[in-house]
Amino acid sequence: MAINKSLKYFLAVAKHGNIKRASDELFISQPSLTSAIKKLESEMGAPLFNRLSKGVELTPYGHKFRAFAQEQQEQYFSLKHQFNDMQQRQFGKIKIGTGEVWWERFVRQSVEDYQSLNPANSFHLEFGNNLSLLSHLTRGDIDLFIGHEVLELSEDCRVAFHPLFQDYEAIYVSQQHPLATTPTDVKQIDQYPLLRVTPNHPRHQSVLSNGLPHDSSLEERVVYDVDSVLASIDMLHMTQAVMPYSHRAEQWLAGLGLTACHIDKNKVGNIGIYTKLGEHKHSVHELMYLFKQNVESIV
Structure with missing residues (x-):
């Protein structure tokens, strides 16, 4: 899911406060991650991070978006679990x-x-x-x-x-x-x-x-x-x-x-x-x- 990838990228950067450490965790290049975050900010029409000399920090918009992103990911994984449970129950669980x-x-x-x-x-x-x-x-x-x-x-x-x-x-x-x-x-x-x-x-x-x-x-x-x-x-x-x-x-x-x-x-x-x-x-x-x-x- 494209939205899940964007949320995953955003949450990794928010967790580390650093693009490089987040890119290492995600196994993608630093320029690709920076580009993805900029694209997300453009889509949302607001800056999600403040760029600092030693990393990044969430803006007020970013804090609000993080709450949304965490809720969306929880619902996504919950839905995947429900689908898996439904499949198991079809086979007798x-x-x-x-x-x-x-x-x-x-x-x-x-x-x-x-x-x-x-x-x-x-x-x-x-x-x-x-x-x-x-x-x-x-x-x-x-x-x-x-x-x-x-x-x-x-x-x-x-x-x-x-x-x-x-x-x-x-x-x-x-x-x-x-x-x-x-x-x-x-x-x-x-x-x-x-x-x-x-x-x-x-x-x-x-x-x-x-x-x-x-x-x-x-x-x-x-x-x-x-x-x-x-x-x-x-x-x-x-x-x-x-x-x-x-x-x-x-x-x-x-x-x-x-x-x-x-x-x-x-x-x-x-x-x-x-x-x-x-x-x-x-x-x-x-x-x-x-x-x-x-x-x-x-x-």
Whole structure:
């Protein structure tokens, strides 16, 4: 791309502040680079560099053009990456998202089964919460993901939900926590810091019809927001925080030193597979079949 060459030349000179060093990096002659920069300045109708005795420096126009050039190059390389990813996916590459507990319970086995059947296919795995994975799915960055059903989705969020099973909300604490060995009252739980594992972020709320709800009950409570389940487990061992999480993780988390001090059977969630509406890929359907087979071991 001609525009990409001009941007590449300009950015090299801007980086080095010296035509010779930039020409050495670009493997072109110094006169050719000087001519290309002058041509670019002529096209833009403004001087991009001030010529100094020991090199060059950006003019105010040059600083503005550098921001533009960097953005254009980032978009160019991003587009090349997307094209490459599209080509790989035509040949069977599959990209899925999941929460960490579902990876531990049945997704890992499904991936292993899928790769044993398709050893030549590339694979991409992404961890995240429901809103971030929904956002990536709607943009086409992943093919499907495993997570809780999200209510009140935006009309622009063109996805399908395929239910697998249900879970309850459990409250986890470290095995040394005061609530770990005594009968737990709900009011007692509210007296301890709250740890929210992989919480939703405002930047992903566009997938919701009414945005993220505000919880006024947390305004005077100590809250830890942690984007990693394993780091959340460490935080529970370091503090007296309580962590709401799926009761389906009880066996796994027990092996990591946590205990479920309370299970609220009034808080029921649906777990399933999200896919994009209107897309019918053989690889996606094959993996969905494996999910449904392996999920039988935990329900």
